[in-house]
Amino acid sequence: xxxxxxxxxxxxxxxxxxxxxxxxxxxxxxxxxxxxxxxxxxxxxxxxxxxxxxxxxxxxxxxxxxxxxxxxxxxxxxxxxxxxxxxxxxxxxxxxxxxxxxxxxxxxxxxxxxxxxxxxxxxxxxxxxxxxxxxxxxxxxxxxxxxxxxxxxxxxxxxxxxxxxxxxxxxxxxxxxxxxxxxxxxxxxxxxxxxxxxxxxxxxxxxxxxxxxxxxxxxxxxxxxxxxxxxxxxxxxxxxxxxxxxxxxxxxxxxxxxxxxxxxxxxxxxxxxxxxxxxxxxxxxxxxxxxxxxxxxxxxxxxxxxxxxxxxxxxxxxxxxxxxxxxxxxxxxxxxxxxxxxxxxxxxxxxxxxxxxxxxxxxxxxxxxxxxxxxxxxxxx
Amino acid sequence: xxxxxxxxxxxxxxxxxxxxxxxxxxxxxxxxxxxxxxxxxxxxxxxxxxxxxxxxxxxxxxxxxxxxxxxxxxxxxxxxxxxxxxxxxxxxxxxxxxxxxxxxxxxxxxxxxxxxxxxxxxxxxxxxxxxxxxxxxxxxxxxxxxxxxxxxxxxxxxxxxxxxxxxxxxxxxxxxxxxxxxxxxxxxxxxxxxxxxxxxxxxxxxxxxxxxxxxxxxxxxxxxxxxxxxxxxxxxxxxxxxxxxxxxxxxxxxxxxxxxxxxxxxxxxxxxxxxxxxxxxxxxxxxxxxxxxxxxxxxxxxxxxxxxxxxxxxxxxxxxxxxxxxxxxxxxxxxxxxxxxxxxxxxxxxxxxxxxxxxxxxxxxxxxxxxxxxxxxxxxx
Numbered sequence: 001x002x003x004x005x006x007x008x009x010x011x012x013x014x015x016x017x018x019x020x021x022x023x024x025x026x027x028x029x030x031x032x033x034x035x036x037x038x039x040x041x042x043x044x045x046x047x048x049x050x051x052x053x054x055x056x057x058x059x060x061x062x063x064x065x066x067x068x069x070x071x072x073x074x075x076x077x078x079x080x081x082x083x084x085x086x087x088x089x090x091x092x093x094x095x096x097x098x099x100x101x102x103x104x105x106x107x108x109x110x111x112x113x114x115x116x117x118x119x120x121x122x123x124x125x126x127x128x129x130x131x132x133x134x135x136x137x138x139x140x141x142x143x144x145x146x147x148x149x150x151x152x153x154x155x156x157x158x159x160x161x162x163x164x165x166x167x168x169x170x171x172x173x174x175x176x177x178x179x180x181x182x183x184x185x186x187x188x189x190x191x192x193x194x195x196x197x198x199x200x201x202x203x204x205x206x207x208x209x210x211x212x213x214x215x216x217x218x219x220x221x222x223x224x225x226x227x228x229x230x231x232x233x234x235x236x237x238x239x240x241x242x243x244x245x246x247x248x249x250x251x252x253x254x255x256x257x258x259x260x261x262x263x264x265x266x267x268x269x270x271x272x273x274x275x276x277x278x279x280x281x282x283x284x285x286x287x288x289x290x291x292x293x294x295x296x297x298x299x300x301x302x303x304x305x306x307x308x309x310x311x312x313x314x315x316x317x318x319x320x321x322x323x324x325x326x327x328x329x330x331x332x333x334x335x336x337x338x339x340x341x342x343x344x345x346x347x348x349x350x351x352x353x354x355x356x357x358x359x360x361x362x363x364x365x366x367x368x369x370x371x372x373x374x375x376x377x378x379x380x381x
Numbered sequence: 382x383x384x385x386x387x388x389x390x391x392x393x394x395x396x397x398x399x400x401x402x403x404x405x406x407x408x409x410x411x412x413x414x415x416x417x418x419x420x421x422x423x424x425x426x427x428x429x430x431x432x433x434x435x436x437x438x439x440x441x442x443x444x445x446x447x448x449x450x451x452x453x454x455x456x457x458x459x460x461x462x463x464x465x466x467x468x469x470x471x472x473x474x475x476x477x478x479x480x481x482x483x484x485x486x487x488x489x490x491x492x493x494x495x496x497x498x499x500x501x502x503x504x505x506x507x508x509x510x511x512x513x514x515x516x517x518x519x520x521x522x523x524x525x526x527x528x529x530x531x532x533x534x535x536x537x538x539x540x541x542x543x544x545x546x547x548x549x550x551x552x553x554x555x556x557x558x559x560x561x562x563x564x565x566x567x568x569x570x571x572x573x574x575x576x577x578x579x580x581x582x583x584x585x586x587x588x589x590x591x592x593x594x595x596x597x598x599x600x601x602x603x604x605x606x607x608x609x610x611x612x613x614x615x616x617x618x619x620x621x622x623x624x625x626x627x628x629x630x631x632x633x634x635x636x637x638x639x640x641x642x643x644x645x646x647x648x649x650x651x652x653x654x655x656x657x658x659x660x661x662x663x664x665x666x667x668x669x670x671x672x673x674x675x676x677x678x679x680x681x682x683x684x685x686x687x688x689x690x691x692x693x694x695x696x697x698x699x700x701x702x703x704x705x706x707x708x709x710x711x712x713x714x715x716x717x718x719x720x721x722x723x724x725x726x727x728x729x730x731x732x733x734x735x736x737x738x739x740x741x742x743x744x745x746x747x748x749x750x751x752x753x754x755x756x757x758x759x760x761x762x
Contacts, residue, residue, distance in 0.1 A: 042613055064576035066583070091704035131542060136534040154516040157538060161512060161545065162575040168549045171567035172561055180561060194543040195445035200537050202447070211733050 016295050041375035047053075047095040048118070053087075055119045059166055064081045069150050070159035074130060076142060080150045093376060094121045094231040100368035101235025101249050104360045114238035116174045117182050123167035124186060126192050128227075130160035135201065164190065177235040185237070187229035196222025203289055206308055208297055208311040216294045217258070225257030232369070235357065248359035255352035256373040262345035263377050265290035266338060269329050281325035284332075285315045293342070296337030303334035349377060422756030425749055429477040429499070434468075436500045438546055451532050452590075453509060453541035457523060461531045475502045475612040481749035482616025482630050485741045497555045497565050497666070502612045504548035505567060509574050509608075512539035516582065531648065539651050559618040566618070570611035572670035576604025586668055589678050589692040591612060597675045598639070606638030613750070617740065629740035630750075637731035637754040643726035644758050646671035647719060650710050662706035666696045677718030684715035730758060 060071045074079035076088035095118035102114035131139070133146040134156050140146060148156035171183040199219040203211050232253035236246040268283035268290055283290055289297075296304050297311070310328050321327075332338060352373055360366040441452045453459035457469035476499035483495035513519070514527040515537050521527060529537035552564040580600040584592050613634035617627040649671055650663035664671055672679075678692070679684050689707050702708075713719060733754055741747040 018560035022674055044732075065574055066579040067572065114445055118593070127542075135538060155579060156513055157516060158575040158579050161508075161542075162572045164542065164545055164609040165571035169565055169572070172568060182552055183564065184553035187546040188551060190546035191444060191448065191543045191550070192547070194539040198447040198536060198539050367556060 001289060012222075020336070033170050037172040038375065038378065039372040040367075044100060044276060045092055045096050045375075048092045048379045049100055050099060051094045051099065051115050052092060052118050052122060054073045055115055056122060059123065059170055063162060063166065064198060067159055067162040070147055070155050071126075071163060073150065074147045076161065080145075088144075090142060092122065092225060093123050093372065095119065095368070096372055097121075097228060097231040097253060098235040098238075100372055101232040101375060102238045103235075104239075104365045104369055105236050105241045105245060105249075105255075106155055106239025109184040111240035113176055113178075114235055116170055116171035116176075117178070117234045117238055118231075119172045119181075120167040120186060121234060122192075123163045123170070126202040127160040127167070128165035128190075128197070130156050130163065132162075132197060133297070137198070140319075154243040178234075178240070182234045182237050185230055187231055189226050189319065192222050194219075196226065199223075206289075208287075208308055210290065211289050211294055211297070213291075213294050213298050214293055216289060219293065220261045222256055225254035228257035228260075229253035241359070245359045248355045251355035252352050252359065252369065252373070255327060255348045255355060256376065258263055259348040259373075260376040262291050262348065265292050266345075269293075269332060270338065283331055284325055284328045285317070287311050289314060292332055292337035292341040294333040294337075295340040295344075299337070299340075301335045303331045303336075345377060349373065398582045407528040417659065419756065419759065420749075421599060425517060425752060426477050426756075427483060428474055429473045429480055432480065433473060433503060434500050435477045436496055437503060439666055440500060440504065440551055444543060444547065444725065448540055448543040451528055451536050452507075452544060454531065455528045455540065457525070461639075469525075471523060473503065475506050476752055477502065477607060478502075478609060478612040478634060478750070479619075481618045482613040484616075484628060485746045485750055486630075487615050487620025487623045491616075491620035494557055495616055498559070498615045499612075500607070501548040501551045501563075501567060502615060504544045504551070505574075506608060508541040508544035508548070509571075509578070511537050511544065511577060511624055512722060515541075516578070522761075538738075554606040559615075559621070560758055563615045563618050566611055566614055572605050573607040577601075577605075577607065580604075587670075589668075589670065590624050591668050592670050592675055592678070594672075594675050594679050597672055601672065602635055603643045605642045606635035609638035609641075610634035621690055622740070626740045629736045632731050632736035633754070636729045636736060637757065640726040640733065640754075641731035641757040643672050643722045644728065646673050647722050647726075650674075650713060651719065661691075662710060664746055665706055666698070668692050668696060672712055673718035673722040675718075676721040676725075677713040677716035680716040680718070680721075682716045684712045684717075688712040690714055706714065726758060730754065734761065 001092035018057075021349060050332060056075075057077065060075065065069055069078065069082060073080055081086050098114055098118035098121050099111045103111040106113075116278075129141065130147055133296045134148045134153050138146055139149045146156070147159060151159075162228060168183055168187060172180045172188065192340055196219055197216070198221055203215060203219060229250040230253070233246045241249070265283070268278070268288070269281060269292060271278075271280075273280045279285075284293070293307070293311075298304070307328065310324070310331065315324070321345050353370075355365050356373075360369070382489050399466045436470045437456075439456065441449060441456065441458075444452060450459065457466055457546070462464050479495055479499040479502055483498075485490040487494075510522065511528055513701065514522060517531045519527055520530045520605060527537070528540060532540075549564055549568060552567065563698055576598055580596070581604055584596060584600060610631040611634070613630035614627045617630045622630070644663070649669070650662065650673060652659075652661075654661045660666075665674070674688070674692075676690050679685070690711065691705070696705070733753075737747050737750055737754075741750070
């Protein structure tokens with residue numbers, strides 16, 4: 001699953017700015033953390049790390065030695081040899097959503113009570129990263145070798161299994177009345193994440209002309225949207241929210257997650273390699289059936305046909321014509337893949353805003369969630 | 382993790398018979414299911430399958446299509462192509478322990494209430510089987526190709542992940558007051574199982590002279606004993622038992638599990654291939670550091686040194702001298718590995734009986750648990 005590793009202060013074209021366009025959005029209370037939207041989210045994320053890290057760290061320290069070592073390496077708190085490291089455990093977007101949702105519906109007391117749920121969500125996210133890296137043979141994450149590349153497949157699988165169990169144990173040991181429904185929801189979400197990852201792998205194996213846009217959207221919702229939605233829903237549960245609000249916040253997270261994935265796929269093709277940390281066009285070279293690519297392939301345009309012809313054979317750098325990747329990117333763009341992805345992201349963000357307004361009618365209270373949703377979809381690196 | 386796939390009516394030498402030696406043990410109530418110990422356990426296991434299978438099946442049917450298909454194949458209810466199969470989901474030993482423990486401490490009502498916990502334990506067991514088969518590259522289980530061999534590593538990993546989540550979701554959705562502590566215990570047990578599997582792999586990679594008997598015993602307790610103990614503890618929780626009884630039943634299951642592993646390792650060397658379904662001496666050919674082998678290697682005897690020399694190089698059938706496996710087995714035996722394993726199994730069973738008596742002072746009520754413990758350690762195939 002993709003991570004929120006890169007960001008800029010600029011807005012991706014096509015993603016609507018919540019509030020009156022052009023005017024600065026009113027910020028009060030929870031949302032007034034920083035001088036700009038980006039800073040607001042950054043401040044929320046930093047505050048989340050400060051709240052979540054001690055509990056997360058304590059949970060990892062409770063693991064038996066072998067599992068602890070792999071987990072601490074994965075989270076960036078240890079080097080492969082067990083010596084301490086500065087830590088680079090990602091942006092904490094999912095725990096930030098848990099805490100922001102709890103605060104939006106229940107104020108600071110609910111936010112404080114939801115820290116354990118935030119840790120559980122972060123553990124589940126990292127369990128899926130450990131396993132996805134094994135399955136996808138991804139050798140690097142957060143600028144370091146992945147756990148399987150250092151410790152082997154078996155240990156990375158086991159550490160992932162242990163993190164899932166740890167997440168659910170944390171909730172089972174939480175006396176808060178929301179813990180049990182939160183657990184049921186989180187466990188259900190894991191099943192959906194597994195199905196999403198399965199579909200992703202299955203779609204990648206199919207011929208380029210045998211994948212529909214709807215299939216890729218459903219897959220992206222399961223693989224990326226589900227856990228963002230679950231994070232928001234757990235925060236709502238810890239605020240004592242009713243079923244409707246919990247469902248609406250789940251919808252908010254899902255739609256924002258899809259918007260994020262669309263933008264992430266755009267960046268995967270047209271992003272600046274210096275910012276993304278990946279070579280330019282890596283997704284195209286890997287013939288990845290990302291959302292803009294499938295939109296282009298199913299566009300019925302001449303550029304779509306050209307893209308299909310390019311995708312029909314694997315990309316081998318040594319044999320490729322000069323500029324082949326640039327030509328592939330241009331085909332996606334000419335077939336409308338880039339525009340579609342940006343319009344779709346805008347649409348998903350609009351839907352996210354509707355769900356948010358349904359769950360949190362008071363705009364001031366929704367500020368934190370808004371800032372986080374903007375943050376994940378604003379990146380254009 | 383090993384399965385209870387084979388059994389005979391005979392008793393492994395050295396394993397004590399609970400009750401007065403030579404006299405038939407009194408059977409009443411729960412324990413009076415059959416005319417002999419083996420039949421009693423068999424009847425309990427059959428009854429368990431009848432109680433557990435509908436709930437287990439319903440839980441699997443609730444999975445999304447892709448995960449459901451792999452899970453139903455793994456449990457033997459579907460062929461690889463999705464057509465129905467007769468089902469061969471193993472002996473249901475762990476669910477039987479859950480139900481027998483609940484019945485021992487809380488009677489038929491507790492047993493009926495504990496069915497969901499029994500299903501959860503069986504799901505966790507099968508999640509570990511799916512993952513262990515991937516890590517150990519075991520290509521067959523229950524006389525069929527393993528899930529990874531049919532669907533690939535990624536799908537087998539994902540299906541295992543989904544089964545763990547499903548197990549904990551079942552408990553999270555169970556309104557019984559024992560469900561939450563049961564969940565915490567089961568999740569904690571998963572962490573221990575992961576550590577046990579890690580240690581197993583790590584010990585197998587070490588040189589034969591660099592493994593102590595204590596390390597292998599600790600590993601076997603984590604890998605095999607922990608879930609049997611957890612199964613018994615969950616049954617006790619569902620019977621409303623106190624901490625002491627729950628702990629004692631956990632200890633009973635752990636010690637019985639170790640006894641089982643010791644006997645299983647003996648069978649792995651000296652068992653009848655027709656009964657075990659594995660070629661004779663397969664564990665020795667694989668240079669497995671099973672409990673009798675490590676006992677022999679650390680015996681300080683000339684036979685132990687001979688065994689170490691044999692284990693120092695991999696076994697290659699085409700290059701091996703005729704009778705090399707038989708000679709290896711003989712070295713284990715002469716170094717005392719077989720006798721030690723059988724005496725240790727007897728000792729573990731005695732400890733299991735002590736724990737059982739502590740948790741269930743009325744012998745009649747303990748009959749079901751006794752029968753199951755005898756059953757898993759009686760096999761000498």
